[in-house]
Amino acid sequence: MHKLVTWPSEGLTRVPHSVYADPAIYEQEQIRIFRGRSWNFVGLLAEVPRPGDFVRAYVGETPVIVARESESQVNVLVNRCPHKGVQLCQEWAGHTKTFACPYHQWSFDLNGSLRGLPFRRGVDGAGGFSAEFDCGSHGLDRLHVTTHNGAIFASFSADTPDFARYLGPANLMYFERVFDGRPLRVLGKMRHRVATNWKTLVENFKDPYHATLLHVFFATFGIWRAGQRTEVRIDESGGSSTLVQQSPVVLQKARADEIRSDIADQMKVFRQDFLSLAEPSILKVLREFPEDEDTVTMQTLWPNCAVHQNLNSLGVRLALPRGPHMIEIHWTFFGYETDTPEMTERRLLHANFFGPAGLVTGDDIEIWQLNQRGVATTPSGVARLEAGGSGTEDADFVITETAVRAFYKHYRKIMEL
Ligand SMILES: [Fe+2]
Known part of the structure; x- marks a missing residue:
């Protein structure tokens, strides 16, 4: 990668204006920071108290769904259908068993697994998906999740330090x-x-x-x-x-x-x-x-x-x-x-x-x-x-x-x- 910016020789007492404006730097921030080793606040457990409750949030630019699957399990799912990339869920908060894509009605459960797709075997034996099509490999992307005293954080990276060490x-x-x-x-x-x-x-x-x-x-x-x-x-x-x-x-x-x-x-x-x-x-x-x-x-x-x-x-x-x-x-x-x-x-x-x-x-x-x-x-x-x-x-x-x-x-x- 070419050098995005030459930091001034004075060091930390200077910040180049381009870090606030350069699209190439912005793009790297998305990759290295928001999709990297960071814990991103996505909501409070109090917002999803019962299994089936969900709220919509973002990790950087990425839309996510924070869904309570069970008493003990809260999932953070990328809010994007693996079929065509459509943002599935538009409601800010609600209660549900499944999230269905409005485009072709693929539906996903609270842990992001693909549960059903209409016309899977086609119509009158014609078209549809082959027998090899494996629902198990077409679920929603899931982020790593940690909670701390009621606050929920998500990370794209598996090796983000544990939350206490992350904060110091x-x-x-x-x-x-x-x-x-x-x-x-x-x-x-x-x-x-x-x-x-x-x-x-x-x-x-x-x-x-x-x-x-x-x-x-x-x-x-x-x-x-x-x-x-x-x-x-x-x-x-x-x-x-x-x-x-x-x-x-x-x-x-x-x-x-x-x-x-x-x-x-x-x-x-x-x-x-x-x-x-x-x-x-x-x-x-x-x-x-x-x-x-x-x-x-x-x-x-x-x-x-x-x-x-x-x-x-x-x-x-x-x-x-x-x-x-x-x-x-x-x-x-x-x-x-x-x-x-x-x-x-x-x-x-x-x-x-x-x-x-x-x-x-x-x-x-x-x-x-x-x-x-x-x-x-x-x-x-x-x-x-x-x-x-x-x-x-x-x-x-x-x-x-x-x-x-x-x-x-x-x-x-x-x-x-
Ligand atoms: Fe202020």
């Missing part, structure tokens, strides 16, 4: 803080498209530097503060990481107006008098995870998944690639089966920060699209990632891009760039 100890601890083994309850889903590259989202999830500068909502109402206790925890490979913030207002250690003046010192455009909440109760937080004070965590799982705990909102989001310049974002919001009605109300209210019209993610969506316009039109340019030094180690401060550099350390290894 620090990230596993934060993953298990949210997915602690209690049965989950799905609260809702959102899906929308954004005209940007999938890595732009992953970088954004790993970037605490922008949180108080872009997200005026966070800054105004004291959910993030630049000087507040922050941790960035990165796994050994660099691919997965967690940002942890202790929110001063949530912990009632500062008043929102004190934080506002702290931000206003640094931001010329920030108007302290500009924003107020008509309904301040949205910021009311019920404390959970009682043993610690980490009120906001954002975890990114290699390659394109993020788990958030933000105030009382818990959720998973995926940045699914749809060509170099487009993504589909899938959000799943959840709580625990044991939640009180009051807690469920908080979780639903705090989901308003997220999604296509989120009070916080609305800002990000605008930026991701502007980001793509810049990089796609100057493929020879480079991004400069020098906040917090040039390394890829853990950090205890906000103004750092260490987790983004670490992501590219892993990315370059997998992509051989």
Whole structure:
């Protein structure tokens, strides 16, 4: 293979714009990352509680069906008929015994085996399939599956490391803080498209530097503060990481107006008098995870998944690639089966920060699209990632891009760039 890109000599403090725009790089990402040794989040066990339940999902670009075959068995099947390649299942969720292709009605059971095809012996003894045609060798492709405390992951590769090793100890601890083994309850889903590259989202999830500068909502109402206790925890490979913030207002250690003046010192455009909440109760937080004070965590799982705990909102989001310049974002919001009605109300209210019209993610969506316009039109340019030094180690401060550099350390290894 010819060299797709020459990485700048500065190393991880530079990212060539072409990695966000070059179709040849995009194609290699599909092969090496999404169809390679990665665990891809495809849903929650709570979405398929009974045998016969299924949901539709994606691994990178590949459409899949997550189907519960039995109490103990969940299968992830490629949603593509082996006959002609048609996407079989169009419903996002349902309950069934078989999936039938709409084209020629080949039908498959919950583990993907071909169970029947009409006119197998032809009509009146003419046509049809020969006696040698073996249903057993024409099933749906199946992915490797692992589950961890209610979350389901799929991989095209048989030798993806086991999930705990894949995340690394620090990230596993934060993953298990949210997915602690209690049965989950799905609260809702959102899906929308954004005209940007999938890595732009992953970088954004790993970037605490922008949180108080872009997200005026966070800054105004004291959910993030630049000087507040922050941790960035990165796994050994660099691919997965967690940002942890202790929110001063949530912990009632500062008043929102004190934080506002702290931000206003640094931001010329920030108007302290500009924003107020008509309904301040949205910021009311019920404390959970009682043993610690980490009120906001954002975890990114290699390659394109993020788990958030933000105030009382818990959720998973995926940045699914749809060509170099487009993504589909899938959000799943959840709580625990044991939640009180009051807690469920908080979780639903705090989901308003997220999604296509989120009070916080609305800002990000605008930026991701502007980001793509810049990089796609100057493929020879480079991004400069020098906040917090040039390394890829853990950090205890906000103004750092260490987790983004670490992501590219892993990315370059997998992509051989
Ligand atoms: Fe953001």
